[in-house]
Amino acid sequence: MRRLSTQDQNFKQAFADLLAFETVNDPELLKTVDQIIADVRQHGDAHVLKLTQQFDRHPAHQFSELELTQEQLKAAFEGLSSEVREALELAANRVREFHQAQKQDGWTYVDALGNTLGQKVTPLDRVGIYVPGGLASYPSSVLMNAVPAHVAGVPEIIMVVPAPNGDLNPLVLAAAYLAGVHRVFTIGGAQAVAALAYGTETIPSVDKITGPGNRFVAAAKRAVFGQVGIDMIAGPSEILVYAEGQNNAEWLAMDLLSQAEHDTVAQAVFITPDAELLDQVVQWIEKHLEALPKAEIARTSIENRGALVLVKDRAEGAELINQVAPEHLMLCLDQAQEMAEDIRHAGAIFMGRYTPEAIGDYCAGPNHVLPTSGTARFSSPLGVYDFQKRSSLIMCSEDGVKTLAKTADTLAQQENLDAHARSARYRYQ
Amino acid sequence: MRRLSTQDQNFKQAFADLLAFETVNDPELLKTVDQIIADVRQHGDAHVLKLTQQFDRHPAHQFSELELTQEQLKAAFEGLSSEVREALELAANRVREFHQAQKQDGWTYVDALGNTLGQKVTPLDRVGIYVPGGLASYPSSVLMNAVPAHVAGVPEIIMVVPAPNGDLNPLVLAAAYLAGVHRVFTIGGAQAVAALAYGTETIPSVDKITGPGNRFVAAAKRAVFGQVGIDMIAGPSEILVYAEGQNNAEWLAMDLLSQAEHDTVAQAVFITPDAELLDQVVQWIEKHLEALPKAEIARTSIENRGALVLVKDRAEGAELINQVAPEHLMLCLDQAQEMAEDIRHAGAIFMGRYTPEAIGDYCAGPNHVLPTSGTARFSSPLGVYDFQKRSSLIMCSEDGVKTLAKTADTLAQQENLDAHARSARYRYQ
Structure with missing residues (x-):
């Protein structure tokens, strides 16, 4: 299993290589x-x-x-x-x-000119x-x-x-x-x-x-x-576990393996500022692999795409997490909620030592369809919002339209769109 | 300009043909x-x-x-x-x-078991x-x-x-x-x-x-x-104007032309239960075309992709509108807001006689980047939500996790995911 330290000379490149995963269109x-x-x-x-x-x-x-x-x-x-x-x-x-x-839900408001504006939401x-x-x-x-x-x-x-x-x-x-x-x-x-x-x-x-x-x-x-x-085209499953302070290495190792058992190209990454904990997690991964029914899949995943990363401190950990934008993120430390405030990109954030990722797969409540391969930078878990859409609502009063129509007329002329300008002009002249 | 009536024997096919527009991948x-x-x-x-x-x-x-x-x-x-x-x-x-x-904004709540769940929203x-x-x-x-x-x-x-x-x-x-x-x-x-x-x-x-x-x-x-x-790949611009009752045909004709002048493949459709108004709109389109700088583009659009559709009544009009799912919809009638309640699919709905589509292009407030080619069936105007994304938040208490971990254990076993089951089991045993 790959071990990295942010103190390594070639860390930046090695970490970028770890994250590189391009699906080829056949x-x-x-x-x-x-x-x-x-x-x-x-x-x-x-x-x-x-x-x-x-x-x-x-x-x-x-x-x-x-x-x-x-x-x-x-x-x-x-x-x-x-x-x-x-x-x-x-x-x-x-x-x-x-x-x-x-x-x-939809909403509407009336502007200072007396026009009604809003958003209708429909399934x-x-x-x-x-x-x-x-x-x-x-x-x-x-x-x-x-x-x-x-x-x-x-x-x-x-x-x-x-x-x-x-x-x-x-x-x-x-x-x-x-x-x-x-x-x-x-x-x-x-x-x-x-x-x-x-x-x-x-x-x-x-x-x-x-x-x-x-x-x-x-x-x-x-x-x-x-x-x-x-919805998004899903890539292989990923988990990133960050841990510090009192932690049970046996549990953390199994949390990492719970993604690795999905797929040989799944990715499990462990980040910690605690070198001793890192060693313990490695040992437990080895021990668990001896007993897991899907050990072969999990081992390939861990060896080819897994990594253990030693960081200087929590801030450096948060920075790496934002770079990865992981599908699943576990923050196993006393200050998990505080650290979560610094996380900008992750599909789901599991906080504390009693929140294993596996409960999120089944019954915690949030969706288990999550953005993979770094797409949490710009996309969200599957949700109700994926099955609703919006329509804009605009209703001007005879008086309220005048300022808007004049403005539209001026700007449409600048864009050389004459029918736009005239259609607006009718409403204020 | 194509004229259709829902009473025509071949209306269904003719209307479907009108809407067919497939971009070919070169x-x-x-x-x-x-x-x-x-x-x-x-x-x-x-x-x-x-x-x-x-x-x-x-x-x-x-x-x-x-x-x-x-x-x-x-x-x-x-x-x-x-x-x-x-x-x-x-x-x-x-x-x-x-x-x-x-x-x-994000939100969190605490469930009956004492676990915290929520959604974080970030730009x-x-x-x-x-x-x-x-x-x-x-x-x-x-x-x-x-x-x-x-x-x-x-x-x-x-x-x-x-x-x-x-x-x-x-x-x-x-x-x-x-x-x-x-x-x-x-x-x-x-x-x-x-x-x-x-x-x-x-x-x-x-x-x-x-x-x-x-x-x-x-x-x-x-x-x-x-x-x-x-964002979505935009197709040609479209407007659908529905009118009944007191209306100024001269204005309506210009509203239709304001989309037709964009592009020879833009689509302007007029729907009304009023045969007389329909005739007047046709005449005004002809008159306006004589004076418009972009008359050539607009005429091609109107002739190739435009249509005037006579319907039996308002309900039939609403049904056709939902079938089209137009980018821009103008509802020009006294009961515009009431009719809007029956519209399930449209990018933006302009209500009343004093709300020309052109003000929406510039300054009404709502976005002018709207779903085209019927994609309003499943997508929304460009909005702030396109530049925000969500992360799920889960934090279980030592006690609150027990029920969830047991449930996850049971279901993971059914899915033959042993590491998932064990990772959950640690938290309740």
Whole structure:
């Protein structure tokens, strides 16, 4: 595992190298995806069915077999053990409670001239949620995508989830039931994204598509961006743990591994001004790796993309954190809230020693869909605001418009836009 | 000019055809833009200077000649006639006042278990604003992009504006001065976008790029999306005017033309249940076109993309408006505010007979950068929220974490994420 110190001569470059991660656009992949989109636009249901039979080895003979009923979702929920059902309910309720605080309302005011100005806020009409199938089929992702849409008031939430060989994770269906998903189609890949973006005979076109997926899904989302809205294209998961003072190295090591186990290209970074704690964390990582089921993935991630960084002090730590703009940030120190004030860029900030990142993945309340690869510099966690949009409102009075119309007339003339100027002039002359 | 009635047998198809407008991605253009970006990343200032000399015929010999000083901006402002200066100041003040109402603050709450949850809101560190040069060099665009960034608290706003043959519009510089732009470079095209996204020796890399541009600029923004944030890629300008009751057809015709004069592919649509008013508007459009300096552009736009639509009643009008999701919507009737309640999708809604769209372009207060081509279905006007982003805040107490950690443990086991489960388990066992 890479060890760095800000006192190293080449630290700046080594740290920049650590953060460098560029996804390469594979032109062959883009061509394949463009073709799938074109074919789905032309042939609709039939082509989606064909690709689902081919890629997912789904046993359906007709398109209608690819839609689940609300009864099926409910049955999946009722079939859960009471322990799991209660855990899922607690998670859904907490995610709902947190997201309700994000809901935005419109407003208006009357200016000094007597004109009314404002902002109207409305939910999207219809959204599509992509849920991966197979191994990465996570019920928590269903909650994190569907609940904010539901809280925003989206009247129609359509979920797609591929069912390889026709198999589905009942927990995913149970989560869809809890989150208020309206329709579920067992399709996936670029064909599902194309169907959601453009619609088919059976699947209505949506206004926005959110949710994670493999590289075909990511490429398809990029391709339909503009036709519909999309959330960010997610990169590998990341965690940055900053610790000082009294800390349990055993816990911190497991917190770092909880991201490393996601993916061989996931990134776990530990920063501390305490050289002794750093050594202890390294030892615990080694010890934990001996017992973890996903040790192989986690070890590759830790070795290739992980790092332990020794800093001079807390201020230097905060500076490095802002440079990274990590997806997940844990601040494990007594003054966590104070230090958080100096953090400008992070997807989610977990403060104190009793706030492991893992609770944020499931049930703390905030969303687990977070900006990766440094994009927290300019973007936000998925939220209710992603499923609402705004319209400006302007209503001038016969008198109140005069000053504005005269100003618009003057400026439009400067821009050589004569019809603009005249249209304004009518209202004050 | 196309006339439609909802009573026509083929109305649905004809209306869909009217709205169809697909921008084609030119693979040659994309290749050129990708090459420019790669060269700017590799050669920095030198390549930007070279392309600026070549494409803009700019007389600069050194890169430093491409940066303007704050004194130059101030001098441009002070050189304006008092009429124009006051108009620009009134516009800037009104835009600032409206956008201040959009500024968002963070919040926290303590849940029933004693855990603190919240959302931190921070401005972006540095943003780039693209302002087109030459004919479409509009001071109003400078205000509409820079003021929201300034209100958001962005500490560094960098503007780029090409100066063909070294010429600049002094009003654009004056607007930059008024809006609080920090640095200005007289560069443009894909090379300016690449320089802002990746930085050069002189130009620092920004976190987000906003502002309109030609197809090279649009393609470059699309290409750097992910490395930096971008606003929407704007399509042609659109206006939809709905009128009924007492109205001045002469005014309405000019309102429609005020968008048509922008661009031959701009779209002006008139909807009314009043056949007589429709006829009058057609006649006035013809009359106005005889006198407008930009008549040729406006006529092409009106003939190719314009339409007059006769509807049965107001409800049918509202339904069509929601289908269009227009960039600009004028509701010219006594019950404008009531009708606005039924509008779900529009960039900006201008209500009543004394609210011409043109005042929204300059000085009403709301932003004139609005979602086009039906994207108001899922996106919003440019605003302060585009220059702020959020971080989730989570801080559990030693006691409060127990329920959450147990829940996370249960759900993580279901997802086969063992390190997640263990990291949670430490906190409650």
